[in-house]
Amino acid sequence: MTVIEAPAPAFEGDERVVRRRLGPGRRFRGAFWIGPAVVLALWSAGSATGLIKPAILTAPWDVVIAFQDQWVNHDLLGNVLSSLARAASGLAFGVVAGGVLAVVSGxxxxxxxxxxxPIQIKRSVPTLALIPLFIAWFGIGQEMKIVTIALISLVPIYVHTHNGLRGIDGRYAELAETIGIGRGEFVRHIVLPGALPGFLLGMRFAVTSSLLGLVVVEQYNATAGIGHMITLAEQYGQTDVIVVGLVIYGVFGYCADTAVRLTARRVLAWRQTLEG
Structure with missing residues (x-):
């Protein structure tokens, strides 16, 4: 008679191995850049073989030449800094306002x-549709652009932070009452850290939304910025310069999103998730 031995009990280390095998697997160093590198390789291959016509999309090497020309003979650095200042100012106002409103509401x-x-009503009204109204209120200068970006960034911060606050297990409140923790300590040490994952998720959406708003508002009477550069290039039919601007926008967004993800991974290292 064949004897079947029972499997050895799973210890803590074994459980970790199982979770790692069933999860997404081991993390690669520099994995953030693999996807963009593949896209660049396909773009280069398509341009080199003629599958991607220059009239449809400028070749990467022509974009590099146009970038160098804009950097040396035009004020590309000034345009980049101007766009970053607009995006950062609007995002900062939106994050602060959205976070404060979420905490008060939550x-x-x-x-x-x-x-x-009112926030839920605002969600159903696209912020970009309010630009004509903002122009009437604030004029067509810098204030309108920053307000637009701030309002676009505010909504995802509010929604995800508010959901994080409301999603905290009520048993923590019961435990705090049992051991006599005051409301202030409960909020500082339990509620706000518990809402941090929602806030950081909202930051990822807010960063992307702020750049979306930046692309649009820089088409309105901007005298500097990447959008201003793209508008001039469109008037003169400079497709390569337009692609330079789009690539810069993409790099802005990707670097900002990567920074938020890395920050979240470090700040939320105590959470056991498939990502970390």
């Missing part, structure tokens, strides 16, 4: 009654 029933309804 920690207070009265605050939720006053704040959550």
């Amino acid at each position: 920690l207070s029933r009265a605050g939720e009654s006053l704040i959550d309804g």
